[in-house]
Ligand code: GDP
């Protein structure tokens with residue numbers, strides 16, 4: 001069986017966790033390949049007492065399915081304190097998180113409180129410098145941890161197998177961080193001894209989970225097991241391919257799955273891009289189709305529904321706008337998407353009109369593609385196609401025929417403007433709330 005890859009086609013929070021959980025029903029292994037606990041993936045499962053909501057940050061969303069083995073690939077940066085807390089939370093909800101079910105790559109990198117302090121210090125300095133301003137990071141230490149990785153002084157998960165050595169390496173790392181905090185930012189340092197002792201404790205609990213995950217995945221794929229790669233973040237947050245510098249520090253795009261899992265591209269199967277039927281972004285950076293005021297409030301929701309547009313990880317209100325097909329076409333191209341999965345179709349019900357940004361306009365010229373890629377998007381104005389909305393609640397729809405004609409037309413225009421088929425349309429957060437479009 002091939003490796004199917006799920007990627008976010010926008011700026012994250014497209015509903016990747018919900019779709020991973022759905023497709024994991026048919027998978028043996030679900031593997032995260034990039035990012036860390038900057039991700040927030042929500043999975044809703046019907047239970048005897050109503051829907052049960054799981055929030056995952058580091059563990060693959062597929063683990064909610066009892067038959068699935070979860071892998072944390074070496075493209076990830078892992079905060080062991082967050083991981084243990086998440087394991088405890090999920091364990092209390094009845095999810096088994098044993099070493100038989102959860103495998104952590106020995107080559108993944110570890111995040112420390114030092115990385116988190118540097119993340120916050122750098123954001124404050126960028127905000128004060130007033131050039132491009134702050135990035136609006138999640139404050140989880142992601143950028144500094146990947147910086148240490150590329151500077152070849154990072155702390156790898158293999159150190160968890162030798163708690164004393166890990167303690168020494170962490171203390172040395174914190175002393176180095178303290179020099180930067182003091183000399184560059186004028187901030188007080190952290191206590192290397194306490195933090196080293198904490199990491200020694202984490203190692204004792206996490207050591208049994210450390211595996212050569214690339215070899216494990218290779219053997220499973222050779223044995224015909226279905227493996228699902230679960231993307232975090234989204235295409236436009238990719239370090240190379242996103243709206244730089246307002247990006248994360250990893251490779252959330254499909255190619256990142258091969259690097260971040262150590263699996264060869266010969267195994268590639270479906271490459272599934274998940275996109276909302278509108279656009280959101282949390283954090284700073286360009287957003288050509290962003291709307292404000294009551295229009296934005298309508299798309300965002302008030303926060304009364306669990307799916308309203310407030311960040312899973314930081315609780316920040318997400319910026320909202322209309323679906324941007326210029327950026328979606330770009331995501332189709334750079335990921336090699338074989339299909340699109342649309343989410344949150346139900347949220348558009350009740351709008352008089354819906355809009356799609358088919359192209360951009362700048363200085364009297366129409367642009368169907370981005371001339372320089374997604375860098376400076378400020379000069380571009382959206383060229384909208386406006387079409388009638390639909391009043392009907394679509395959350396009970398299960399086939400295309402159940403959708404109102406206007407909603408079907410909206411989906412068809414997305415297919416026409418991207419050149420990629422839509423395979424699934426999500427009409428609510430629960431497993432059953434899905435329209436199979438094929
Ligand atoms: P991810 O980071 O891509 O996994 O997405 P998040 O979990 O951060 O955000 C998606 C939110 O939308 C979650 O609260 C999901 O439960 C919810 N969701 C996913 N699909 C749908 C849908 O089709 N309709 C509605 N109403 N909510 C959805």
Ligand code: IMO
Pocket residue numbers: 008011012013014038039040041135136137138139140141142143231232233234237246247248249282283284312
């Ligand atoms: P999921 O997996 C949405 C954004 C942050 C910020 C930028 C850099 O839930 O889709 P970082 O902390 O990574 O250095 O922040 O990236 N960001 C996300 N936005 N969803 C995410 O993950 C995100 N992970 C990072 O808001 O703009």
Ligand code: MG
Pocket residue numbers: 012013014039040041042312
């Ligand atoms: Mg999210």
